Amino acid sequence: MGKAKMKKLREVSGFSFVYENKNFLAPALNDFEGNVIDWKGAWAEKAFKNKQAITMELACGKGDYTIALAERFPERNFIGVDIKGDRLWRGALTVQSKGLSNVIFVRTKIEQLDLFFAPHEIDEIWITFPDPFPKKPDTKRRLSAPSFLSLYKKLIKENGLIHFKTDALDLFDYTEGSMKEAGFELLTVQRDIYGNHLEDEITSIKTYYELMHLADERTINYLKAIVK
Ligand SMILES: C[S@@+](CC[C@H](N)C(=O)[O-])C[C@H]1O[C@@H](n2cnc3c(N)ncnc32)[C@H](O)[C@@H]1O
Numbered sequence: 001m002g003k004a005k006m007k008k009l010r011e012v013s014g015f016s017f018v019y020e021n022k023n024f025l026a027p028a029l030n031d032f033e034g035n036v037i038d039w040k041g042a043w044a045e046k047a048f049k050n051k052q053a054i055t056m057e058l059a060c061g062k063g064d065y066t067i068a069l070a071e072r073f074p075e076r077n078f079i080g081v082d083i084k085g086d087r088l089w090r091g092a093l094t095v096q097s098k099g100l101s102n103v104i105f106v107r108t109k110i111e112q113l114d115l116f117f118a119p120h121e122i123d124e125i126w127i128t129f130p131d132p133f134p135k136k137p138d139t140k141r142r143l144s145a146p147s148f149l150s151l152y153k154k155l156i157k158e159n160g161l162i163h164f165k166t167d168a169l170d171l172f173d174y175t176e177g178s179m180k181e182a183g184f185e186l187l188t189v190q191r192d193i194y195g196n197h198l199e200d201e202i203t204s205i206k207t208y209y210e211l212m213h214l215a216d217e218r219t220i221n222y223l224k225a226i227v228k
Pocket residue numbers: 059060061062063064081082083084087108109110111128129130131207208209210
């Protein structure tokens with residue numbers, strides 16, 4: 001690992017609004033002082049000191065969507081989740097420089113989130129530009145594979161919304177199918193949102209990966225569903 005990356009990994013642990021699961025074999029969440037925290041069912045009160053609804057972005061990378069949404073919706077709490085500390089470091093710097101008090105980041109494997117959050121603690125989920133895993137044997141690793149959808153059902157409140165954005169059409173079609181199969185109610189299914197002028201103020205927020213895909217002239221697709 002390069003020195004610059006090591007430095008980011010060290011620094012990200014020092015932000016008071018970043019919580020890290022440092023050992024996936026013995027999962028636990030640590031705060032910036034190294035204390036193990038167990039806030040299952042109490043994240044709004046403990047982390048945000050309020051009772052506001054929680055929007056969680058999964059695989060948030062540098063947290064672009066989380067931050068843009070948090071700026072637009074100060075009356076909600078936002079939790080960005082990713083496994084990569086160097087990406088979260090970038091997001092954490094932005095949150096700090098903007099002085100946002102309604103954003104935290106959790107560095108963990110998404111697969112272990114139910115160890116840290118109570119059933120139905122989350123009000124809304126966003127997934128933006130997850131890895132497409134195009135090869136057949138890898139499809140179970142997609143963040144819209146059945147095992148992940150079961151996890152989201154556990155985490156999100158009844159009738160909570162899930163939003164999904166991707167450039168990968170194969171993944172988009174797969175996700176439309178897997179969500180239907182799981183019993184989610186699809187409210188919006190939009191292919192090529194910009195080409196078809198379907199975007200709005202929220203769906204036109206662009207992440208680091210989206211900007212790269214747009215530069216490659218790829219189309220962007222969006223769907224929204226009620227988790228049932
Ligand atoms: C292609 S990037 C997209 C990042 C961001 N959403 C964006 O649009 O810029 C995919 C992200 O998913 C994260 N990721 C993939 N699998 C994960 C998992 N099982 N748990 C947590 N993060 C995961 C990666 O670390 C990476 O940051």
